Amino acid sequence: MTAVNTFVTMWRFLLTLGPSAMVILMLNSGIQNDRQDIVDEEHRVRSIHIENLRQSYDFIVVGGGSAGCVLAARLSENPEWSVLLLEAGGDEPVLIDLPQMYPVFQRSPWDWKYSTEPSDRYCLAMEDQRCFWPRGKVLGGCSSINAMMYVRGNRRDYDHWAELGNPGWEYNNVLHYFRKTEDNRVPGYEHNPYHGHGGPISVERYRFPSPLLNIFMQSARELGLQHPDGDFNGRTQTGFAPPHGTLRDGLRCSANKGYMRRSWQRPNLDIVLKAFVERLIIDPQTRRTIGVKFEYNLLKYQVRADREVILSAGSLASPQLLMVSGVGPREQLEPLGIPVIQHLPGVGGNLQDHISTSGAIYTFDSHQPGQHLSFIVPEMLNAESVRAFLQGRDSFFYAMPVSEVMGFASTRYQNPQLDWPDVQLFMGSYGYGADGGMIGRRGAAITLDNFAETFEPLIYQDSFVIAPLLMRPRSRGYVQLQSPDPRIHPRIHANYYDDPHDMAIMVEGLKLAHRLTQTPVMQALNATLNIYEWRNCPEVEYLSDAFWECIARYYSQTIYHPVGTCKMAPDHDPSGVVDPRLRVRGLRNLRVIDASIMPTIPTGNTNAPTLMLAERGADIIKEDWLHYPNGGWS
Numbered sequence: 001m002t003a004v005n006t007f008v009t010m011w012r013f014l015l016t017l018g019p020s021a022m023v024i025l026m027l028n029s030g031i032q033n034d035r036q037d038i039v040d041e042e043h044r045v046r047s048i049h050i051e052n053l054r055q056s057y058d059f060i061v062v063g064g065g066s067a068g069c070v071l072a073a074r075l076s077e078n079p080e081w082s083v084l085l086l087e088a089g090g091d092e093p094v095l096i097d098l099p100q101m102y103p104v105f106q107r108s109p110w111d112w113k114y115s116t117e118p119s120d121r122y123c124l125a126m127e128d129q130r131c132f133w134p135r136g137k138v139l140g141g142c143s144s145i146n147a148m149m150y151v152r153g154n155r156r157d158y159d160h161w162a163e164l165g166n167p168g169w170e171y172n173n174v175l176h177y178f179r180k181t182e183d184n185r186v187p188g189y190e191h192n193p194y195h196g197h198g199g200p201i202s203v204e205r206y207r208f209p210s211p212l213l214n215i216f217m218q219s220a221r222e223l224g225l226q227h228p229d230g231d232f233n234g235r236t237q238t239g240f241a242p243p244h245g246t247l248r249d250g251l252r253c254s255a256n257k258g259y260m261r262r263s264w265q266r267p268n269l270d271i272v273l274k275a276f277v278e279r280l281i282i283d284p285q286t287r288r289t290i291g292v293k294f295e296y297n298l299l300k301y302q303v304r305a306d307r308e309v310i311l312s313a314g315s316l317a318s319p320q321l322l323m324v325s326g327v328g329p330r331e332q333l334e335p336l337g338i339p340v341i342q343h344l345p346g347v348g349g350n351l352q353d354h355i356s357t358s359g360a361i362y363t364f365d366s367h368q369p370g371q372h373l374s375f376i377v378p379e380m381l382n383a384e385s386v387r388a389f390l391q392g393r394d395s396f397f398y399a400m401p402v403s404e405v406m407g408f409a410s411t412r413y414q415n416p417q418l419d420w421p422d423v424q425l426f427m428g429s430y431g432y433g434a435d436g437g438m439i440g441r442r443g444a445a446i447t448l449d450n451f452a453e454t455f456e457p458l459i460y461q462d463s464f465v466i467a468p469l470l471m472r473p474r475s476r477g478y479v480q481l482q483s484p485d486p487r488i489h490p491r492i493h494a495n496y497y498d499d500p501h502d503m504a505i506m507v508e509g510l511k512l513a514h515r516l517t518q519t520p521v522m523q524a525l526n527a528t529l530n531i532y533e534w535r536n537c538p539e540v541e542y543l544s545d546a547f548w549e550c551i552a553r554y555y556s557q558t559i560y561h562p563v564g565t566c567k568m569a570p571d572h573d574p575s576g577v578v579d580p581r582l583r584v585r586g587l588r589n590l591r592v593i594d595a596s597i598m599p600t601i602p603t604g605n606t607n608a609p610t611l612m613l614a615e616r617g618a619d620i621i622k623e624d625w626l627h628y629p630n631g632g633w634s
């Protein structure tokens, strides 16, 4: 049976691949001709000619992702400072602007393509029992390939950072930086004190929702779970509402679009794209970070930093670059023959991510023969939708159906009075069956066998997914260097569900998702869980806790938020890597500023928090060099 199914699935892929690829090619060339707003010739970032590279800069920013773009733009506001931004990827391709295209960039040349170490506790339905972790290799970093959900996290997250011994990071202080990044364009938010206006990153509602959005909201209302004012980033967080997105005129607003396109032409800012940084140059005697080595077009370059090097290569590459440069746990570096400049046991540790469960898909009857309420990709991806998009009309390519309605809730393990939810839920009109397994399956690395068995029966049927995310896991993973060669990915020990409490919360999250499908509005549609007879765990009782746990272990899905691997902490915490002013412990003239410094993962998606911490990081640097001789680096 499975062999036959697998064969059918394979053939269907081949048959749909051709037409879909044609539509995408049409779209790409059409945009070049008809959508000058997307081509944006005038503002597109360009690399300097490498012959014009200076020998030294005041600041070198390594990595042009969410944080790196903020830092390059803010530091170069001071015309007295010269700034170099080195980014391994190139500029954003035009299709990246289209929200609907977001999953297409996973496993593409714009993705670093990481995989976690195999596990027998999670990602069991995935190839090799590894979870696939995409990361943006492009100017804008992950902000250029992410799902654009604009979520800041909970005020208690930041108060907790401060309580851990990191003064200045409490909510009342960082709210200013959240607002500074933001240009909220949602009607009704003009005078909202929690939101910013005129900042670099525009925030809007997603366009082109499916008809299911209203049904999702109705089901939340029927359980009394709707958000009181529809804003997770304002007064309170708990509840269900359609999320805001980092969008400009309905299209992606990456950190590149928001920060770099308006600042790259400054004479004191140089950018080299496709520049792969190989290591930091640190003087072992003075402990000063002197500069960096990078490769561009097969040639090697060295460039000096007169003031500071800022590492913003993200939660996987920042600890890796520290380690290959001799900064990290001695036990890891010595066996690889890397001379230890600074023994820092915390580098690569404290890894946290948001894990979710994607396998529970609900089919339903739209009661309108021949008409679907959810998005079925082959029906939406056609010449007409391309034409509509090229003419600037609202169309499928503006849709981002992963979380049309988002929810924050407290399970029985969390006191709801705290308004500090322990699960987030995505309600999306886009199951694995919707695209015939071509894109979603590929991104999640689900094996053909598992796909054929579990999802093939619902291919191209009306369906939706309610995916719970575990917000503040107790489990911690780590990133382990496996080679002194910076091009070889480190080993990622995700360690999901190491602490059994995490699975207990996930099971409650799945049960809440299921309850949402048992509401009158959902039952009128005959919403039905796809998994009833299940070969993966034949012994478990249907809808028991063990049943949900089994789904969670097979269809584990990262929500792409690895953080914490260069933890910010006070000096007395041995697992710290940077201090609260983001200076690397024991070294001079080196900071890490990106998602890796978060001591604990925030209650929500991580892009807005990363932009916030980079804005604050830029201000810290400006203050230090204004107030202290030599920037305070004794």
Ligand SMILES: Cc1cc2nc3c(=O)[nH]c(=O)nc-3n(C[C@H](O)[C@H](O)[C@H](O)COP(=O)(O)OP(=O)(O)OC[C@H]3O[C@@H](n4cnc5c(N)ncnc54)[C@H](O)[C@@H]3O)c2cc1C
Pocket: 062, 063, 064, 065, 066, 067, 068, 086, 087, 088, 089, 134, 135, 136, 137, 138, 139, 140, 141, 142, 143, 145, 146, 147, 148, 149, 150, 151, 275, 276, 277, 278, 312, 313, 314, 315, 317, 321, 486, 559, 560, 561, 562, 594, 595, 596, 605, 606, 607, 608, 610
């Ligand atoms: C598929 C996906 C979906 C997501 N969805 C959302 C969402 O909807 N909402 C949300 O808030 N968050 C989302 N996130 C997470 C969010 O985008 C990230 O947390 C955030 O962008 C991290 O920013 P960063 O600056 O730490 O790292 P990155 O943005 O990853 O930036 C690191 C940069 O460094 C570059 N780099 C790395 N190594 C080198 C080197 N050796 N030399 C030169 N350059 C180098 C990389 O190419 C990259 O540009 C998503 C992420 C992914 C991958």
Ligand SMILES: *[C@@H]1O[C@H](CO)[C@@H](O)[C@H](O)[C@H]1NC(C)=O
Pocket: 363, 365, 526, 528
């Ligand atoms: C509801 O959906 C299930 C699964 O698709 C199907 O077997 C059943 O007949 C449907 N019930 C009604 C009343 O349509």
